[in-house]
Amino acid sequence: MRSILITGGNGGLGLGIARYFLQKDGECRIWLGVRANRDAADLLAAEFPERCRTVALEVTDATAWKDAVDAITAETGRIDVLVNNAGMHRDHLLAAMPDEAWHGVISSNLDSVFLGCRAVVTPMMRQRSGRIINIASLSALLPPLGQTNYAAAKAGVVALTRTLAKETARAGITVNAVLPGYVETEALGGMDDDAKKQAKAGIPMRRFGKPEEVAAAVFFLASAEASYVTGASLKIDGGIF
Template identity: 60%
Template sequence: MSSPRRILITGANGVLGQATARYFLQRDPDCQVHLGVRERRDQAEALVAEFSGRAFLSPLEITSAEAWSAAISQIEAQSGPLNVLINNAGYHDDSLLATMTAQQWHGVLDANLNAVFIGCQAALKPMMLQRWGRIVNVASLSALHSPAGQTNYAAAKAGVIGLTQSLAKETARLGITVNAICPGHIEGALPAGWTEDQIKAVKRETPMRRFARPEEIAAAVFFLASPEASYITGAALKLDGALV
């Protein structure tokens, strides 16, 4: 492994992206974190200001191969070759399948699955040259326990797990591990339309009687991206407080 680690986190303006970036920056004083963002940048910009010289903005449209190539070239010019990729960006647009539009289907598949394919492909070249790398793909509990109204999102995240497991076999002898995490509900990142009664009901269904703190999910990502996790690859780690 080359030192310091150079890490790209997509969706870095959101709750989990922010928590993950902060977790790396606080616990690995030598790492350099590149915050993949598109339009919303306020939280990412604040983190760059707080960790000046170690955190950097990386403009990135995750569904564009050209944008990925440009971002990875920018990282190499700023810091050196990328060796850790956290595919965290994505969104859901829920609907019953009978009324789901083609845009809802394709948009969610593009952002949650196709973008992971493009990102992994772009990141592999510098990792293969170094013969070391860590890829962590953020899937979802919906991939394992698919709710009604999320056929697009559940299909995309299940595809992320399949991609992760297949790619892990392709890169196992190259020093590159590829893993996925499947978080359940996360504090601060709950569906916007949920009422207090819905939140209480879901907590009651969860054996731990609470949702995950963002830093608890970030801790799992941090470990999977570490040198010590060298024999873990192709895993899909469930992080749901025993909900499933």
């Protein structure tokens, strides 16, 4: 039974990825990394009581990562997949960006990925196998106004992914990044109807993506069939260029 840790486990995308794995792979066990807000994650865990549970994880804290990974490996003996999904954005034009908006976004989106990868690489190397999938963003390639912090963090995730893929390739570990565009999650909740209409107009498919469409790509990259795919950055954006 594969042990899979998904951070940001209480958000729409994290839950969508977890549900996809639970429905497609009857042999996996999902661990949802959560902070204080965990109601939605608890509901999913209750729905799959034998194969899904939550684990306390503040992704910007190295000790919290060690404790979470130790708890998983103590119970299952291994950790097979890490999906670094946690993150947030605080948009401001750079000239008016508060220091805490810069540092907070860099920490939650980039430092968290570094800490998570470092926490799982050693047990994965002992196993001589593992899959790491880092959720970046289309903003890493096509940054919009007001996202110097978020775009820089996500571009850093892409670069980290490529470098770590080289470092771990001979150990049987693959490291890939997924770059979603507009996806129907709580992240779009702050957009008004006019903003959504304008955003859709810039998407060749003229619609937003669904969490399960991102989850399908993550599921493939975590599979045995993706054993020769590493260091990749996969855009999932409806055709935006």
